Amino acid sequence: MLPIFKSLEHNCLKQNAEFHGFDGELLVDNPRDPNALSNVFVAAGESVGLPHNHDFNAQEQFGLGIYNVTQDTGSRFSSYAAFVKPIMGRKNLTVLSEANIQQLKLMDGRVTGVRLTVAGREQVLTCHHEVILSAGTINSPALLLRSGIGPSAELIAEGIEPVVDLPGVGKNLQDHIDGMITVRSPSRRTLGISLANAPAILAAPLNYFTRKRGMLTSNYVEAGGFARTRLAKDQPDIQFHFVPGYRSHRGKLVEYGHGYAVHTCVLRPKSRGEIRISNTGKGFEIDNQFFSDPQDAATLVEGIRVARSIFSAPSFDSYRGVEMLPGKEVQSDDEILEYLRAEALTVYHPAGSCKMGTDDMAVVAPDTLKVRGIENLRIADASIMPYLISGNTNAPSMMQH
């Protein structure tokens, strides 16, 4: 798939041409003004044996560094900006926003149309050729289930007439389960709201709008990387997302005062959850089943220990305040696990709920991404990944298109 990744990318950093593209639509850059603490995190890693990795997308994933971002001179550069906006003028393209697909209409093994609401009004669009569904890992299977494509017995139990019996729809749900360490800091060099920091905050919009520089260009998780716990075999089994500002565990996005935090996630989770239809097709349930495989819990406990060792490195000495979460009283495996069971969430990388493959649980064919048993329906989104990739899922989702 490397040639496809390269064809999408417009690398602004002149990174290694073996792994990067320079003529694609998607701008790839580095954060323009990473916070000082992001560099401290990378330096701290070096003192605990994690090398400075200057390109996570090249030969070696292992190590800490500053992440690439999809930005255009300091502003977010979305998939819409890269791939859709430039072609909005095409005569054969109609984009309906505020459109909510309710159901696929099927007849004799073909999709004949989609039922949708646009600004609250119901419509039906007829399909003469084919439909490519890209509603994401939660909504693609939910739409299939609502349309009668899925495990027959479960559909019947919810009062939905099965059209195609596909037992794998909604199953195999995976995500990167993640726990945080949050630390207060006496230093106002971290991103934070305080009286002492007020002049810098007030100057930030001017800096951003006139020079595209400063703290408003931050993507918030500028640094991070990949490491091995003592349970890993060869490849990294955990990933870090470092936040150079204080935040409670997924509480408010921004809190008063200064600090820093790190998300640690399990890169190759073994637990599998599912998306289930409920309320006679009107709703659905997301059941992640996190930690249903004990290996995931053990890996994350070890991951928290690795993250703590980075935060204990001398580079953090002049920035370190009190560890708020899990807190210094949380030390044994059982205590860390109890904290994780209460607080762990995800880094928003759901995948796998319409997996490609050739086994009985496969939903789409690997060579065409066509839904089994339906002639003219394909899926292209994170739901088709049979295994969650060991990294961030945005670029691999774009790559499928």
Ligand SMILES: Cc1cc2nc3c(=O)[nH]c(=O)nc-3n(C[C@H](O)[C@H](O)[C@H](O)COP(=O)(O)OP(=O)(O)OC[C@H]3O[C@@H](n4cnc5c(N)ncnc54)[C@H](O)[C@@H]3O)c2cc1C
């Ligand atoms: C808060 C957050 C932060 C993230 N940060 C990163 C990151 O830093 N790096 C990274 O690599 N990945 C990140 N991800 C993950 C990344 O965004 C996803 O993996 C990626 O967007 C998945 O693409 P997709 O096409 O599968 O689904 P989506 O991007 O979710 O696209 C699905 C689209 O379908 C639309 N849709 C759904 N149902 C319907 C319906 N019934 N009718 C009409 N439209 C519908 C949705 O509105 C949406 O536009 C993040 C995710 C989140 C939520």
